[in-house]
Amino acid sequence: MATIYEVAKLAGVSPATVSRVFNGVAVSDEKVAAVRDAARQLKFTPNRTARTLRKQESEVIALVIPDIENPYFTELARGVEDVAQKAGYSVVLCNTDSQLEKEATYLQIAISEHMAGVILAAASDTTNLDDIQAAGRPVVAVDRGTGYDIDGVVMANRTAGQAATEHLVRAGYRRIACITGPQLIETAYERAQGWRAVVARQFPDVDPDELLRYSTFRVDGGREVMEELLALPEPPDAVVAGNNLLGVGAIQVLTEHGLTPPKLGVAVVGSLPFTTLSPSAVTLVRLPARHMGVTAAKMLLERIAGDDQPARTVVLRGELQPARAAG
Amino acid sequence: MATIYEVAKLAGVSPATVSRVFNGVAVSDEKVAAVRDAARQLKFTPNRTARTLRKQESEVIALVIPDIENPYFTELARGVEDVAQKAGYSVVLCNTDSQLEKEATYLQIAISEHMAGVILAAASDTTNLDDIQAAGRPVVAVDRGTGYDIDGVVMANRTAGQAATEHLVRAGYRRIACITGPQLIETAYERAQGWRAVVARQFPDVDPDELLRYSTFRVDGGREVMEELLALPEPPDAVVAGNNLLGVGAIQVLTEHGLTPPKLGVAVVGSLPFTTLSPSAVTLVRLPARHMGVTAAKMLLERIAGDDQPARTVVLRGELQPARAAG
DNA sequence: ACTCTATGCGAAATCGATTTCATGATCAAC
DNA sequence: GTTGATCATGAAATCGATTTCGCATAGAGT
Incomplete structure (x- = not known):
């Protein structure tokens, strides 16, 4: 690669002038032309490393x-x-x-x-x-x-969790579980809090902790806890998934059990861009x-x-x- | 950020020696210790830009x-x-x-x-x-x-296209379409060629071009051409999708039409990591x-x-x- | 004892751009 | 016509590391 010095020599100016041409500092028209010409001939591209070091x-x-x-x-x-x-x-x-x-x-x-x-x-x-x-x-x-x-x-995580849950309530589900990511990740926790608020208000006799599962934010995590929930003595009739991948995992498990949504209600906080369910049987709270x-x-x-x-x-x-x- | 010069001064050596310590060139034990000590004190991290420029x-x-x-x-x-x-x-x-x-x-x-x-x-x-x-x-x-x-x-694209198609043939489908990416992209073309070879051999009376659609390698592309295929006077009973996203689009459209696979056979060249169909009704040729x-x-x-x-x-x-x- | 090689190390050059500083030219103002 | 300001320009310093070169010391070989 050509350097600024070679361009300068060919154009008959100093390297400083070449630099100025490429940085929009005042240079006479004729020199600008000479420099641009030389640069084109030599296929000059400024060396970004040198520029970064200096700047x-x-x-x-x-x-x-x-x-x-x-x-x-x-x-x-x-x-x-x-x-x-x-x-x-x-x-x-x-x-x-x-x-x-x-x-x-x-x-x-x-x-x-x-x-x-x-x-x-x-x-x-x-x-x-x-x-x-x-x-x-x-x-x-x-x-x-x-x-x-x-x-x-x-994202308005708590609100999103709440909206997802409320929609399931409106759809008539009565025992709504929640699966979310690691408790230490605030998005996971807040979405669960949104769910918890709705459940506590609507179904005061349900023990929320029985229906809440923290997991990883991944498909396998969703699968695992969904299986757990289905194995409960009194399984849920709907579930809120704390992110897209958990949703995918949960739906996979449900499909395997013949519980394709909306047989068991599903609401996901997030989008499912590659889902093959369409028109969706799943409620989404799309996150931008x-x-x-x-x-x-x-x-x-x-x-x-x-x-x-x-x-x-x-x-x-x-x-x-x-x-x-x-x- | 501390530079190599500051480290050198604090350690009582030359900058060259500091550089040598960090690059595994022979330096006496005591100087190595002094340099490492100084570097730790100053939280020295080598400047990668300078290093890149020089090297x-x-x-x-x-x-x-x-x-x-x-x-x-x-x-x-x-x-x-x-x-x-x-x-x-x-x-x-x-x-x-x-x-x-x-x-x-x-x-x-x-x-x-x-x-x-x-x-x-x-x-x-x-x-x-x-x-x-x-x-x-x-x-x-x-x-x-x-x-x-x-x-x-x-990838062995032709082979993949062939394997996908052959599997649909074995499963009993007789009128197998193909949707793939832009003709100019070799992966799209080759996968279609794999499909064409099988179709030509198995169903010599079918005009392949009627059942072949080039599109984009995206979900909307898959949707569009799948709709086209379904609108044919004599629609296909199965389809080979040239990549994962085309497959998603095609399956979405099929679901919308009540033709959930395997009602209409689907084979996809690629994986569907976020599919909610499971156990899959879709044949995959998984690409590593x-x-x-x-x-x-x-x-x-x-x-x-x-x-x-x-x-x-x-x-x-x-x-x-x-x-x-x-x- | 006398070369000869190996080794540790500092001084200085180097990578390629930007930027400061100094200089000379041009032009306006009084 | 002198002063001052403005502007284009080149020389040289600069960014921070690596690397070449040369010197000094130590140890090996004869």
Whole structure:
């Protein structure tokens, strides 16, 4: 690859002038022409590494997420990418598998690669952001909080859990279970709290804890606890799934048991983009994951540009999509 | 962030020695201790940008794919990530949306950021790799060829299409359609060719072109052409879907029409990780996407390490998973 | 005892861009 | 016509690591 020096020599100017041409600083028309010409001839592309080293900032943002195989997060990623790309930034997608150690590694890399900023769906609320804050890199939290006072975009989880449950109540179900993710993950906990509030009000004689299951936010987790629920002496007649993958797992198990929804009512907090049930027999509270990504990316870009207003938290609401009777 | 100079000063050695300590070059025990001590005190992390500039190579590899929202590619990404991460590399995930222009931009970035190599699922077979080859960066093709003589990992697409179709024949279906991706994408074309071979042999009186539909590799594409097929004067009694998303779209439409498989036979080339049909009424030819990622990453790492044997192509076979009778 | 090699280590060059600083030219104002 | 401001431009410093080069010391070989 040609360097700025070679371009300078061919154009008969100094390297400084070449740099100025490419950065929009005032240069006489004739030199601009000469430089552009030389650059074209040599197929010059500025070396981003050198530029980053000198400017102490790169046009790369890190998106750190716990599970790249979850469509919820890829949809989020998609939103981030669209905004970033338009602004001339590229996105490094970092998959942590919910492991704090992997997450810490990626955050270190973000620092030592001088990345412009980080969008983080934290593996846990004990994630340590001291170093990256000390490095002055902006961080925007998505989906979950971080324990730091930083910008964030989250879903209205409690409301979503509530809406899902209420809809099942309206549909006539009387014994509504809930399966959700790890208790330590706030999204899992809050959605369950939404469910709990409705159940406690509507069915005061039911012991909520019997019908509540914490699991992983994965398909196999959903399968496992759904089996447990069905094996109860008095099984539920409906279930609220705390995220998309749990929903998939639960529905799989139900189908295996001949309890295809709506025989047993199912409401999912999240979307099922690849479901083959259609028109859906399942109630969804669709979460605007892509919109979350877009919002977070915009906020991050503002911070990168130097905005230092107090930290903001944006809360996005899910949208109830009621089950239609199966066709 | 502390620099190597500050560490050197605190440890009472030269910056060169600090560098040597961190790169495993011979240094006396006492100086090693002093340097490590100083580094710990200052929380020193080497600046990767400076290192990349000097070494002309970074520990980052680019994974360029056409659709990050397709679980097939995220599974692939997962395989790449696992291998890369273990080898100390991080992965930049670049989503091209099958647009040559976006793809070209990302390839330029890979060059100008001195990335160690690229794993590429090309947007089209006209992708231009001249620049990146001139830059001496290794490229491994995945899923699809590139028109260049480089390492690659592909699926046995024709065989997969054939296996899917043959299974439908064995299951008694007589009028088997095929929906696949854009004709210009070799995976789409080859899978259709597999289908065509079987149909031509088994049902010589059928005009294959009437039952073959090229579309996009997306859910809406599958929906659209499935509707078309059902509207035929003489509709098919089974269909082969050329990838996972087409399969999802097709099954959605079938469900809407009350033709839930196996009423109308469905075989999909690919996996349906988030399907809610279970035990599946759908025949799958599962493609080892993750394995493809692992293989490609290993090949790339070998090239990065300097291996210059002739280009290799690895072909992976799908695995037939017959539909079980619905429970 | 006298080379000869090996080894540890610091000084300085290097990677390729950006940016500061100094210089000379141009032009307006009084 | 002198002063001052503005502007284009080049030389050189800078970002922070790695690496070459050369020197000094230590140990091996004859």
